[in-house]
Amino acid sequence: MKKSKKTILVPTDFLQVSSYALQHAVNVAQVVNEKVTLIHVVQSQAEEENAKVKLENLAKETFQKYKLMPDIIVSIGDIITEIARVSSELEASMVIMGSESIKGKDVLTETRTLKVITSSKVPFITIQEPPINRRYDDIVFPVDFTVENKEKHSWISYFSDYYVSRFHLIKPNVSDPELIAKLDLNMASAIRYLDEKGAKYDIYTVQGNKPYAQEVLEMAVNIRADLIVIMTTKIPEDSSFVLEPHEQYIIGFAAHIPVLSINPR
Numbered sequence: 001m002k003k004s005k006k007t008i009l010v011p012t013d014f015l016q017v018s019s020y021a022l023q024h025a026v027n028v029a030q031v032v033n034e035k036v037t038l039i040h041v042v043q044s045q046a047e048e049e050n051a052k053v054k055l056e057n058l059a060k061e062t063f064q065k066y067k068l069m070p071d072i073i074v075s076i077g078d079i080i081t082e083i084a085r086v087s088s089e090l091e092a093s094m095v096i097m098g099s100e101s102i103k104g105k106d107v108l109t110e111t112r113t114l115k116v117i118t119s120s121k122v123p124f125i126t127i128q129e130p131p132i133n134r135r136y137d138d139i140v141f142p143v144d145f146t147v148e149n150k151e152k153h154s155w156i157s158y159f160s161d162y163y164v165s166r167f168h169l170i171k172p173n174v175s176d177p178e179l180i181a182k183l184d185l186n187m188a189s190a191i192r193y194l195d196e197k198g199a200k201y202d203i204y205t206v207q208g209n210k211p212y213a214q215e216v217l218e219m220a221v222n223i224r225a226d227l228i229v230i231m232t233t234k235i236p237e238d239s240s241f242v243l244e245p246h247e248q249y250i251i252g253f254a255a256h257i258p259v260l261s262i263n264p265r
Contacts (some may be wrong), residue, residue, distance in 0.1 A: 003048065004149060006035070007035040007036065007037045007038060007092050008036050009042070009090060010022050010036060010038050010070070010095070010096055011095070012039070012040055014040070014054055015098075017100045020129060021098035021127040023141070024127050025096045028096070034093055036070040037072070038059060039072075040072075040074055041079040045076060055072040060163060068150070073206070080115045083119075087121070087122045088120075088121050088122070093123075094125055095116075096258075097126060102128065102252050103252065105253075106252055110246070121263060123261065124260070124262075125258050126254075126259050128254065128256070131258075136258075137163055137164055137166065138224060138227075139167050140229070141169050142170050142212075142230060144172065144186070145182040145186070156193040165199065168204065168219070173205055174208075187203070205221060216246075217264045225259050226257070227260055230250060230262070231262050232247070
């Protein structure tokens with residue numbers, strides 16, 4: 001597979017929530033001037049031709065609606081490994097995927113979506129509903145204590161380059177001195193990135209009366225956020241990634257707000 005420029009990969013099973021993901025991808029692509037690539041994974045070669053016809057029709061419909069013609073890929077194998085493999089080979093800028101299975105779940109451990117997110121080297125946006133806004137101009141960054149949290153900050157440059165973004169940094173309410181010190185380091189890193197880009201930002205501390213993830217989501221709704229950015233945690237023993245319970249909760253209950261999950265390098 002040869003690439004001409006960056007592409008946004010959109011897995012589709014031709015269901016309604018996949019069409020929502022495609023709508024989001026078109027909105028992003030039109031802002032950042034990237035291609036969109038549709039992928040459908042089948043289990044056997046016998047299904048390949050029918051899937052290709054469906055993808056071609058979907059690509060034509062997309063062009064008629066949005067004047068954007070997606071590339072198409074039919075891949076044979078396991079959906080988890082194939083999305084990870086193809087996104088890596090294409091050097092996709094991100095994967096945008098709709099998932100009905102995550103809706104309203106506080107634990108995603110057994111869902112295919114979680115396994116795809118933590119298997120993919122590229123950033124992953126999960127979608128449950130159609131886009132409300134065309135742009136990512138109000139972006140929520142939950143700030144925690146982990147070293148990996150700092151890697152989210154490089155995305156400040158991405159959004160600042162393409163969007164007129166205001167960043168909303170949301171801190172947990174903690175009293176432990178060690179956690180406060182780690183939190184302050186991550187917050188200082190984020191503020192440095194923001195100041196260097198001349199970006200607008202607000203800093204909030206949750207009240208601490210409810211679980212952190214729940215309070216983050218409530219604040220995101222009140223802010224009318226267009227995107228929430230979270231970071232997976234790297235497991236040093238086998239270089240795999242996990243989403244902590246509070247991050248799984250955010251993805252499951254984000255509803256109309258897309259969630260960008262980033263696997264640390």
